[in-house]
Amino acid sequence: MAPTRPNRDAHATREALLGAAFDEMYKNGFRAASLDAILRATGVTKGALYYHFGSKQGLGYAVVEERVKPLVRERYLGPFESASDPIEGLKRMGRRMQEELEKTGVLLLGCPVNNLVTEMSGVDEGFRSRLADILDEWRDTISNGLREGIERGLVHPEVDTEAIATFYVAAYQGACGFAKNAHDIAPFVACREGLDDHLQSLTARPVASRSP
Amino acid sequence: MAPTRPNRDAHATREALLGAAFDEMYKNGFRAASLDAILRATGVTKGALYYHFGSKQGLGYAVVEERVKPLVRERYLGPFESASDPIEGLKRMGRRMQEELEKTGVLLLGCPVNNLVTEMSGVDEGFRSRLADILDEWRDTISNGLREGIERGLVHPEVDTEAIATFYVAAYQGACGFAKNAHDIAPFVACREGLDDHLQSLTARPVASRSP
DNA sequence: GACGACATACCAACCAGTATGTATGTTCTC
DNA sequence: GAGAACATACATACTGGTTGGTATGTCGTC
The missing domain is CATH 1.10.357.10 (Tetracycline Repressor, domain 2)
Structure with a gap:
């Protein structure tokens, strides 16, 4: 529940999000992929996700x-x-x-x-x-x-x-x-x-x- | 907006739903298919849809x-x-x-x-x-x-x-x-x-x- | 008056997205 | 080298909209 990652490594955060997003999109497709599920899997918060990717679409493109x-x-x-x-x-x-x-x-x-x-x-x-x-x-x-x-x-x-x-x-x-x-x-x-x-x-x- | 179909032909209602559901599923896939969109396209109400198919899944299988x-x-x-x-x-x-x-x-x-x-x-x-x-x-x-x-x-x-x-x-x-x-x-x-x-x-x- | 075939209204869950706040790190100034 | 100024990297709480699903009511026909 509590994030074990260091919270201040921007690169690591971004990579973790990409990894979890890939998994989620691979399992459920892009449209059914849930941002909340990605956040749960990584322990990252919504603020961080939107800071790095701007939108769900942006995250998808990056993946x-x-x-x-x-x-x-x-x-x-x-x-x-x-x-x-x-x-x-x-x-x-x-x-x-x-x-x-x-x-x-x-x-x-x-x-x-x-x-x-x-x-x-x-x-x-x-x-x-x-x-x-x-x-x-x-x-x-x-x-x-x-x-x-x-x-x-x-x-x-x-x-x-x-x-x-x-x-x-x-x-x-x-x-x-x-x-x-x-x-x-x-x-x-x-x-x-x-x-x-x-x-x-x-x-x-x-x-x-x-x-x- | 007002349904022009006769409202009391069960078979026709069912067929209309199947047709619209096929179109919607073909365009958006099953999971992103919106029941509301199917209802809008047919002029049928949610009650009728659930009467005929029981669930979204049931509708999908029938399609x-x-x-x-x-x-x-x-x-x-x-x-x-x-x-x-x-x-x-x-x-x-x-x-x-x-x-x-x-x-x-x-x-x-x-x-x-x-x-x-x-x-x-x-x-x-x-x-x-x-x-x-x-x-x-x-x-x-x-x-x-x-x-x-x-x-x-x-x-x-x-x-x-x-x-x-x-x-x-x-x-x-x-x-x-x-x-x-x-x-x-x-x-x-x-x-x-x-x-x-x-x-x-x-x-x-x-x-x-x-x-x- | 019973049953088939709807119609209406409503619900809780979930969705992407956002506004705002805050802790940390860097840079500039004196 | 101390402290102000600023940007980075998040965290939290919330919103409006949409989702599938349901409970209940009603109309027409036999």
Whole structure:
């Protein structure tokens, strides 16, 4: 009940609020997220919250920028980029996502990005643009990786890298949603395997060549 | 302001409430849906609403069962089943979905099923099971169509029909979400074309045969 | 006169937001 | 180096509005 944190560390207060707000928004979405719940979780008072973020919307935007975006970068874009070959990188990305979903509780909550996109991007332009940033970066990272793969002779030169990248991001988002609803990771695994299978058609050595 | 409907047609009252509730839930999600807004839209009073549905949750469940489920059946499952060949049926399903997204306003709102799945299936078992019904039926319809296609020599016999069906449903849901966020149908089209391309690998005449 | 189908009025809980107060830290002045 | 002046970082108490839900009353039909 009594706050154990030092009450005068502005940075720590801000970070604590961001953390609790992320949790609350992840569980309940933004609109159903309760500021009082966030304050209860942190032991911070309303005055401090409004001092740091100005409004609930401001807090939401900050969560997207400072928590969700780095999360995607570190968890998915990093591993993809550090792979030796983009096709291996995409497979690794899928496995990484599966690992995440296998953690207890995560399956029920789904993908934070997908959740916020679904809830907010139709009704709040600030959320939409910030989430679009994340999805665009995700897509561009894959697309650039594939283009580099073409240059290095690892990926078939006729591959439309941007279309494939869009396709992969969308498919994984959808797969998360499906698994979330099923309360079962099996649908995700089925999708991931389908995608991994599909990846073979992107390799430089064409299994079947289309007419030129 | 004054209700123009006849006030004594129970069935009509119920249907009007379901319609307005669907619209409100489609726009704002279930939790942010306001009963007062639904009442305002219909000219019905709170007493009538609670007489017919008992609770907001009851109204929500009824919307899923009596509006969302039939919508999916009529809009997507019907056309798929009436196609001469499951691969053609899947292509038609994708085009049908694209037509829908091209209607003004729909792109911003996204897919009603995906919206509710994302919002509710983690926090309300009643919603989850009802939405799972819809997604399962969707998947099974495609899976059965593919299996029949195998029997009729239209689809490659080694195709894992259920996995492919899951993959397709998930990918389309994800594509909707992506396009919704982008405020642009292009990502959906990219995904749809990727999926149509992928469909060629399911045909009975194998372009490349795997090792037996 | 009984029952189905509402209508009206009201309630407690919760919501985001704000006005105001206060303790702490820094900076400037002499 | 002491003390005033000021800004930072909160804390507390409150507000107006909205929420889902309910208790009770009433009208029309069989």
